[in-house]
Amino acid sequence: MLITDVFKISARSFKNNRLRTFLTVAGIGVGIGSIFFLVSLGYGVQKVVLEKIATSDSLLSLDVFSSDKEKPISSEDVNVLEQVDGVSKISPVINQKTKISGNNFTTDSTINIVNQNFFSLEGITVKEGELFEDSDTDKIVVTQAVLDLLHIGEDDFEGRKITIVIEAAENGSAKMVERTYEVIGSIKDKSKANIYVPSSSVRDLGFSSFSRIKVKASSDGQVDAVRNSLMEKGYFVSAISDTVDQTRKIFRVIQIVLLSFGMLALIVSAIGMFNTMTISLLERTQEIAIMKSLGASVIDIWSMFLAESVLIGFSGGTMGVALGYASTEAFNLLLNFIATRFGGASVDLFAIPIWFVFFIVVFSTAVGLITGFYPARRAANLDTLEALRYK
Numbered sequence: 581m582l583i584t585d586v587f588k589i590s591a592r593s594f595k596n597n598r599l600r601t602f603l604t605v606a607g608i609g610v611g612i613g614s615i616f617f618l619v620s621l622g623y624g625v626q627k628v629v630l631e632k633i634a635t636s637d638s639l640l641s642l643d644v645f646s647s648d649k650e651k652p653i654s655s656e657d658v659n660v661l662e663q664v665d666g667v668s669k670i671s672p673v674i675n676q677k678t679k680i681s682g683n684n685f686t687t688d689s690t691i692n693i694v695n696q697n698f699f700s701l702e703g704i705t706v707k708e709g710e711l712f713e714d715s716d717t718d719k720i721v722v723t724q725a726v727l728d729l730l731h732i733g734e735d736d737f738e739g740r741k742i743t744i745v746i747e748a749a750e751n752g753s754a755k756m757v758e759r760t761y762e763v764i765g766s767i768k769d770k771s772k773a774n775i776y777v778p779s780s781s782v783r784d785l786g787f788s789s790f791s792r793i794k795v796k797a798s799s800d801g802q803v804d805a806v807r808n809s810l811m812e813k814g815y816f817v818s819a820i821s822d823t824v825d826q827t828r829k830i831f832r833v834i835q836i837v838l839l840s841f842g843m844l845a846l847i848v849s850a851i852g853m854f855n856t857m858t859i860s861l862l863e864r865t866q867e868i869a870i871m872k873s874l875g876a877s878v879i880d881i882w883s884m885f886l887a888e889s890v891l892i893g894f895s896g897g898t899m900g901v902a903l904g905y906a907s908t909e910a911f912n913l914l915l916n917f918i919a920t921r922f923g924g925a926s927v928d929l930f931a932i933p934i935w936f937v938f939f940i941v942v943f944s945t946a947v948g949l950i951t952g953f954y955p956a957r958r959a960a961n962l963d964t965l966e967a968l969r970y971k
Contacts, residue, residue: 595855598633604856605895611849612900612944615842622835624930638703638754638820640800642807644793652789661795666802671697671794674787682742687729689773691744703793709738709765715850717781719766722910737763748785755787815871840951853892853951893948897941
């Protein structure tokens with residue numbers, strides 16, 4: 581029997597038992613759609629979280645600290661770090677707790693004296709406004725928490741002046757200096773009151789030590805080598821890539837859990853499909869006997885039932901992808917509508933890898949094939965005389 585004839589005969593159930601076949605395909609579709617929805621949710625949440633904590637440059641960056649708390653990182657250390665193989669950028673950072681004043685309010689804050697490279701290495705982007713350049717000596721970037729503490733609206737910060745008290749180092753003694761800056765950018769962070777000041781604006785204050793240094797490796801393959809070199813030189817090193825790796829491991833577990841819930845729906849659907857194929861076998865017992873008596877081989881009977889189950893599985897997978905995609909779009913629209921109504925930001929909560937779409941269709945087809953295996957075997961082994969007498 582030609583393969584085209586096998587599929588033609590197998591496809592008759594789609595015409596003869598339309599409702600039952602449709603419900604079976606729909607059951608498989610719902611199971612596949614559930615897996616599609618849950619796994620896409622897992623990938624989407626992972627993508628959103630990783631985008632929040634890391635950029636391409638920040639994944640290549642390392643935070644370098646002094647291993648001796650009594651001896652901070654100095655300018656000489658900066659020169660040493662610049663000579664390490666695999667290092668492409670250096671960004672020294674000075675952190676201070678301080679008082680700030682603006683809009684007739686005074687509050688505590690943390691100032692970060694940095695250069696322009698720091699923002700990309702730290703993975704920081706502005707929500708409104710812009711970042712300063714190294715040549716800017718009177719401009720700063722602040723977090724949303726600072727604006728809130730000074731009662732400055734997030735749409736009304738540009739051009740605002742903020743006075744900062746900076747502890748300068750002069751001849752080994754501390755000296756408090758007031759500097760006034762113009763706010764040009766805001767960072768979406770309401771948890772930390774941070775101010776970012778260009779290092780070019782405090783060169784006259786005699787800073788010769790740093791809280792930490794951001795170091796960027798030249799490539800992903802150089803990160804571990806640079807870290808090992810720095811640790812051998814006695815520095816304490818941490819990397820955001822460690823956090824990202826841990827986050828990915830956590831989300832891998834979450835994806836497995838979500839996939840397990842989706843598999844439960846698919847198992848129920850597979851049981852329904854098995855029931856449909858068994859009923860189809862009972863209804864077509866005499867038909868199979870006639871086909872055998874006319875010369876149909878065991879392989880032909882096997883092929884006919886397996887082809888029918890494959891068609892149902894493939895159709896269910898295709899329907900499942902459509903249902904899953906429609907449900908993710910609908911849920912995302914509803915979620916973003918609610919978020920924007922309450923003042924939040926819209927976000928794409930689902931991510932659908934292309935490979936996963938192909939995998940899930942192939943997977944549903946394989947489920948159909950496995951489900952149809954027992955009915956096909958039973959049909960192929962029917963005794964012809966007994967089957968002809970079957971009522």
